[in-house]
Amino acid sequence: MTTSADTAAARRGRPGYDRRQVLDVAVTLFNEQGYDATSVADLAERLGLSKSALYHHFASKEELLAIALETALSRLEAVLDGALALDASAADRLEHVIRGAVAVLTAELPSVTLLLRLRGNSAVEVAALERRRLFDQRVTGLVRSAQSEGRLRADIDAGVATRLIFGMVNSVVEWYRPDGRVDPALLAEDVLTVALSGLLPRDDHG
């Protein structure tokens, strides 16, 4: 619950955070320093809170990690579920997934960055990596179906093709800045263009 006094305090940069704000600061710090290297004391210091005030919001560092990863994974999974619910070819579903994944990455940059940098050193991380693996597997199935449809070239292994596509998509967390000059919707189109048509001029193909 946020009171107007809390809000005023937050505006002054003083204690009085809500759960969402604590989470945002925690994810930023995890991305800067690495999750393993960040202590609850580091987080309390960044927030200007005592450790006990911080424990008022969250039971543990791991709970903060779990919530951030849930945000990233559930949004990515929703994109894939939406694509599979379409009455469309595998190739068109894949296009929907690529466009949607770029949108999730640019909209949820901090939590997806955290997801993509996980090392798997705790149960929460291992579970998240397993969900990522399942996501990748389902996308690989789409790529394979699009190859069977004749809509994608079949001379590249479906697993390798999926990893290269997501290499482009996931690279977005390394260099996209929300306040930068790259428009997220145009970026999704650029990723699709390279993935499907490549960088050669049109008349160099076929």
Place this chain on the structure above:
Amino acid sequence: MTTSADTAAARRGRPGYDRRQVLDVAVTLFNEQGYDATSVADLAERLGLSKSALYHHFASKEELLAIALETALSRLEAVLDGALALDASAADRLEHVIRGAVAVLTAELPSVTLLLRLRGNSAVEVAALERRRLFDQRVTGLVRSAQSEGRLRADIDAGVATRLIFGMVNSVVEWYRPDGRVDPALLAEDVLTVALSGLLPRDDHG
């Protein structure tokens, strides 16, 4: 200097490492746990050495990091220098860079993985990130020249195109395994195929 007694001890998994072996174990541990989260004590424990025995080989954790990053960066820079020394078009030079970068990543997987996961929390890391930035800038110059030559499509920003190409190339550290079923030379060709021609069948182009 490695004596036959040292070698026998190393074979038994006991102390008696040379500098190269200590470095390899350190880089593996940095990649598993994160550089910031790895202490000299962790490294000594993994090696089964005392901290003072470890300091016999290296002055500091940072020296290990610096040597690993130098390996990765100097090999990548050598690929780019080699491409620029070719009597060839910008497009052909770029192809040489992409093929060579994939070869460096698969051959020097641990040190390049470390380079790509840097956060910039120390002077050594900041210097390495600056060399990476210069490398990217020089490759972007090549992409821009290839666009001017008419050899690459010009409707995608050269900086974005470079980042997407290296998104594919760099993703290799996330999923390529030296003992796996993917051949590194074929992988380089697959990256080139997607980057230049895309995943559509040939007759869907132009």
